Amino acid sequence: MLLSVNDLSKSYDGKQVIKDINFIIKKGEVVGLVGENGAGKTSTIKSILKLIRHNTGSMKFEGKEYNNIFDIENKICYIPDEPIFYNNLTCLDNIEFIGRIFNDEIDIFNEKYKELVRKFDFEKHLKKYPEELSKGNKQKLMIILGSLQNFKLMIADEPFTGLDPVQIK
Known part of the structure; x- marks a missing residue:
């Protein structure tokens, strides 16, 4: 349990x-x-x-x-219904910041975040600031950030809001 x-x-x-x-x-x-x-x-x-x-x-x-x-703490990852970002950082900076907090091994982190970025077709948004993203792309970034954490349980509130059917799958 x-x-x-x-x-x-x-x-x-x-x-x-x-x-x-x-x-x-x-x-x-x-x-x-x-x-x-x-x-x-x-x-x-x-x-x-x-x-x-x-x-x-x-x-x-x-x-x-x-x-x-x-x-x-660090056992449950929470993705809220309203995205929360560091708006003065680019999307890549947000990813790297969260990665440094939750990952000790830089090579493993780099591999993990690059795979998530590919999976969510997010490469073209890495240099943008979160406020420049559509609702769906903000949600993708939240899921990427949550997935970078080392957790045993992920709780997501309205995780599919703004996502297209391909990304939901």
Whole structure:
């Protein structure tokens, strides 16, 4: 078991948006949260990541309960629903910056990022600044940046927003 969520509930100003959610994610599984807008998907994700406080429930990562985001740091990669970049850096600079934080072996990092850039057909955007990118290309950059991290679980909120069918596949 990689992640277990037990009896998770969350309210905002007395309005319950998450009620008694329970699930387990095993290594190698792909799981999707599906629901209408406002159903609580993002609140569930942010509660799991300890970015917001939940009202009740508990989460365990690799069998251990965790109390704050620092307990799961470098174990869970999060791709938010709104892209976050260093806008004063080019796309390549963003990639290299994240790479230096999460990768000790420069040769392995270079190979990894070049493969991701090829896979996402992103070569032509490397010298651009993030603000110059389309919504879909911003999303590609977020996925590339997230994939450069060494993690055991990736949580992505609205990961396919702006992507064409080829890139989604």
